[in-house]
Amino acid sequence: MERGAGVKGRGFGAATIALHTGRETTPERENSPPLFLTSSFRFDSAEQARAVFAGEEAGNLYSRFTNPTVALFEERVAALEGAEHAVATASGMAAITMVFLALLSAGDHVVISRSVFGSTTNIANTLLKRMNIGVSRVALSDLSAWEAAITPATRMFFLETPANPTLEMVDLEALSRLGRDKGIWVVVDNVLCTPCVQQPLALGADLVVHSATKYMDGQGRVLGGVIAGARKLLMDHIYPMLRNTGASLSPFNAWVLFKGLETLPLRMDRHCDNAERVAAHLAAQPGLGGAVLYPGLPDHPQRELARRQMRRFGAIVCLDLGSRERAHRFMDGLELAIITANLGDGRTLTTHPATTTHAKLSHEERLSAGITEGLVRLSIGLEDLRDILTDLDQALERSR
Numbered sequence: 001m002e003r004g005a006g007v008k009g010r011g012f013g014a015a016t017i018a019l020h021t022g023r024e025t026t027p028e029r030e031n032s033p034p035l036f037l038t039s040s041f042r043f044d045s046a047e048q049a050r051a052v053f054a055g056e057e058a059g060n061l062y063s064r065f066t067n068p069t070v071a072l073f074e075e076r077v078a079a080l081e082g083a084e085h086a087v088a089t090a091s092g093m094a095a096i097t098m099v100f101l102a103l104l105s106a107g108d109h110v111v112i113s114r115s116v117f118g119s120t121t122n123i124a125n126t127l128l129k130r131m132n133i134g135v136s137r138v139a140l141s142d143l144s145a146w147e148a149a150i151t152p153a154t155r156m157f158f159l160e161t162p163a164n165p166t167l168e169m170v171d172l173e174a175l176s177r178l179g180r181d182k183g184i185w186v187v188v189d190n191v192l193c194t195p196c197v198q199q200p201l202a203l204g205a206d207l208v209v210h211s212a213t214k215y216m217d218g219q220g221r222v223l224g225g226v227i228a229g230a231r232k233l234l235m236d237h238i239y240p241m242l243r244n245t246g247a248s249l250s251p252f253n254a255w256v257l258f259k260g261l262e263t264l265p266l267r268m269d270r271h272c273d274n275a276e277r278v279a280a281h282l283a284a285q286p287g288l289g290g291a292v293l294y295p296g297l298p299d300h301p302q303r304e305l306a307r308r309q310m311r312r313f314g315a316i317v318c319l320d321l322g323s324r325e326r327a328h329r330f331m332d333g334l335e336l337a338i339i340t341a342n343l344g345d346g347r348t349l350t351t352h353p354a355t356t357t358h359a360k361l362s363h364e365e366r367l368s369a370g371i372t373e374g375l376v377r378l379s380i381g382l383e384d385l386r387d388i389l390t391d392l393d394q395a396l397e398r399s400r
């Protein structure tokens with residue numbers, strides 16, 4: 001496959017990078033990227049097979065290792081994140097698991113924010129413990145807690161900022177500086193932002209992980225994940241683990257996600273526009289003032305930090321309605337928004353984290369992560385703002 005020069009590094013904006021990086025043609029000169037739905041690749045001779053396997057000749061050999069459609073997706077994500085390289089995985093959890101398995105060994109220690117996705121906490125509580133990897137959990141925004149948790153065996157800081165679903169944040173530049181000074185890798189799950197809203201590598205992080213299932217797809221179709229960062233760290237450690245364990249992204253999913261990236265900057269702007277207006281509208285409702293969580297609200301305690309390290313305030317808005325009963329009544333009353341365990345879809349989605357995505361955590365773990373029984377997560381979609389507001393208003397009224 002002939003590749004065009006692409007647009008990386010030429011000073012283009014995100015919308016252009018998302019549409020043009022990895023321009024490609026086969027001899028058919030197709031204008032949309034081809035889908036290489038093949039598990040393996042042919043060789044002209046046994047000698048060529050030997051040479052490609054030995055790394056003496058470039059080429060694809062097996063789709064668990066490399067696939068041209070997956071490579072296009074990786075190249076475009078790397079360009080958007082401002083990363084040297086990216087490696088795609090079968091899901092967001094596969095990306096997170098690969099990072100842990102590839103970079104940590106028995107006897108090592110990792111510091112993980114208390115506010116991370118439920119499955120990430122489950123991995124820390126089960127797999128990492130079983131592998132004799134020490135885990136300390138700290139309050140995300142408390143830099144002194146991160147520092148105090150460091151031991152001579154600490155190899156990694158792992159966090160989400162903003163965290164799903166509490167939207168708490170940490171000063172990424174300061175935490176990355178601490179990690180760099182102590183020789184600790186800083187790994188950021190950037191799902192809630194996407195590179196269009198926040199670029200952790202530019203703020204000093206070592207690796208970014210994504211559930212591409214979310215905004216990168218943007219239409220709730222396929223699972224996928226990706227890890228972006230320095231080429232050497234990825235190729236020396238993460239890629240060998242990935243290709244041997246088989247957590248590779250399917251070419252079909254890569255094709256869907258690659259097409260999703262083309263509109264990511266445009267969609268993120270609209271998602272954020274709608275979310276800012278939804279948060280302001282909800283916060284103005286009688287009795288809801290302090291119950292609305294959104295980094296862009298004037299009284300959010302970390303608003304200044306969000307302004308500094310994020311381009312927009314994101315598209316997740318949370319509401320604490322005080323009790324599970326009212327939270328469920330509100331969700332059941334929504335007519336437009338969809339109850340589902342996902343986020344980042346074009347359609348407005350809602351989730352009750354305490355009984356779904358974070359249900360497997362202990363009561364104490366949930367409370368320390370700020371996940372109360374009354375908390376409802378809204379992933380604000382791309383619908384007409386007026387229709388989202390009308391739906392939320394009528395469901396709130398019915399929940400009273």
Ligand SMILES: Cc1ncc(COP(=O)(O)O)c(C=O)c1O
Pocket residue numbers: 091092093094117160164189191192210211212213214223224225342343
């Ligand atoms: C913040 C965050 N990280 C990771 C994941 C896992 O992604 P996936 O479902 O693609 O494995 C999710 C999924 O909801 C998430 O919200």
